[in-house]
Amino acid sequence: NAGVTQTPKFRVLKTGQSMTLLCAQDMNHEYMYWYRQDPGMGLRLIHYSVGEGTTAKGEVPDGYNVSRLKKQNFLLGLESAAPSQTSVYFCASSWSGGGDEQYFGPGTRLTVT
Amino acid sequence: RKEVEQDPGPFNVPEGATVAFNCTYSNSASQSFFWYRQDCRKEPKLLMSVYSSGNEDGRFTAQLNRASQYISLLIRDSKLSDSATYLCVSKGGARKLIWGLGTSLAVNP
Numbered sequence: 463n464a465g466v467t468q469t470p471k472f473r474v475l476k477t478g479q480s481m482t483l484l485c486a487q488d489m490n491h492e493y494m495y496w497y498r499q500d501p502g503m504g505l506r507l508i509h510y511s512v513g514e515g516t517t518a519k520g521e522v523p524d525g526y527n528v529s530r531l532k533k534q535n536f537l538l539g540l541e542s543a544a545p546s547q548t549s550v551y552f553c554a555s556s557w558s559g560g561g562d563e564q565y566f567g568p569g570t571r572l573t574v575t
Numbered sequence: 576r577k578e579v580e581q582d583p584g585p586f587n588v589p590e591g592a593t594v595a596f597n598c599t600y601s602n603s604a605s606q607s608f609f610w611y612r613q614d615c616r617k618e619p620k621l622l623m624s625v626y627s628s629g630n631e632d633g634r635f636t637a638q639l640n641r642a643s644q645y646i647s648l649l650i651r652d653s654k655l656s657d658s659a660t661y662l663c664v665s666k667g668g669a670r671k672l673i674w675g676l677g678t679s680l681a682v683n684p
Contacts, residue, residue, distance in 0.1 A: 503676075504674050504675065504676040505619070505674040507672075520671075552618055552619075563609075563621045563624075564621070564672065566618035567618060568618055569617075569618055
């Protein structure tokens with residue numbers, strides 16, 4: 463039981479490049495989330511999903527797209543990376559959105575130069 | 576005003592000390608609260624939920640004060656391994672958690 467895994471762990475992009483971050487969970491959770499964490503800003507929700515095939519915008523969705531084609535996977539895409547997207551990205555999952563514990567992946571450290 | 580506010584610290588305490596953190600929230604309709612722990616360069620992990628009646632888990636005690644809109648975390652007999660950032664979280668609405676910026680704790684030998 464691996465819990466929540468994220469790939470890659472580290473990545474350096476040049477401005478304008480694109481990439482996809484992959485999140486996978488093996489706990490059969492319905493809800494999945496993408497956060498970014500920046501110094502002085504805390505955790506901010508980018509997008510989330512309440513089930514396979516669904517996605518919704520969070521607090522800071524601009525510049526990101528997501529897809530949840532399979533229940534266990536939640537992908538975060540950056541179409542044209544900008545230096546402002548330099549951050550640590552965390553994926554999380556939970557049974558429901560009703561206050562259940564969120565389980566986090568180990569994070570992806572992204573630098574955009 | 577931020578929806579969830581915490582003193583960033585750092586709190587520097589010796590081993591064995593008792594330390595308490597408070598966290599204030601602005602949305603009086605918030606129903607659920609949590610404390611998460613985040614080690615340096617690691618992911619957040621749930622430490623404990625905060626119930627209206629308060630709850631205790633070993634050396635950790637969490638309290639909720641709805642009248643004054645704050646929650647607290649008390650750590651007794653601090654260990655070196657308690658050094659981390661403690662994140663206060665409230666459930667802000669359907670499917671949404673509101674995260675504080677965290678309080679940094681350093682337990683010194």
